[in-house]
Amino acid sequence: MPIMGLLNKITCLIAKELKMTLFDDIYGRTFPFAIGFDRTFQLLERAATTHPSVTYPPYNIVKEDDENFSIELAVAGFDKKDISVSKEKENLIIEGKSDESDKEFVHKGLAARAFTRRFTLSDDVEVGKVKYTNGILTVALTRVIPEEDKPVSFKIS
Template sequence: MRTNFDFAPYRRSTVGFDRLFDLLESGTRAEGSEGYPPFDIARDGEDSYRITLAIAGFRPDDIEIVAHQNQLIVTGKPREDDEKRDYLHRGIAMRAFERRFQLADFIEVGDAMFEDGLLTIALRRVVPEAMKPRRIAIASGSAAHRLEAPAGTHQAA
């Protein structure tokens, strides 16, 4: 059972978290086609992930993968010649779909592989050097250096 949560009080007292609240609110809404196609998200390592979608009946030409900003969009459109067949029973769901995945910051989409009706998309977290923590050396006693004023400025004596 899903319950709707009101984020309005939190929105009023925070700045810059609009996107986070939008994601939380959209995650609580039920959508009709949310179950198709089924997918798995797996962690392969500390900074590597894999999304696998079960899309039996599709060919690689029928699928489009687009990575834009922090979103991955996988779209599938069935072939028109397949819909002209006269089926006695149609148990393999092969309908058009669009599946969206919200990616965290610094997640890059790698390669995609289609095999045995499964589409696998590799993801990797790549944190820029400027964003990684760095250790600052601490000087002590007489070895400590004074901060010098930038060139062109004068210090009062």
């Protein structure tokens, strides 16, 4: 490998580490002062990746606006009847069990193994519509802020 190519890769790696370090540093310094900071995504991410080798099924967390977001799981190969979505206290639990025992495969390239995904939801998050389209399971989530917790503006006299 030419030396410039190697230096370029090292520079990119250092830049990525610097960006992450800078974010972690800023986050660490501002978190104690961030009153009302929305930790919902942080909780969802932490709960979904409690074990580093758990990557199946892959998922996205999509923020649509300040109150609405969704979790998308790629579960191709599963039937609707093979998937269950439930909520126990603050835990959103998505489970899939594939019934392929009667099938004989020449080649099996689609992963359809059983899975359980747990997401920890904030107290103010409600589970909405759950839909399954083209191998993607989408769980709509809404952050409902009670009136007494909403920001209030005061007139200065």
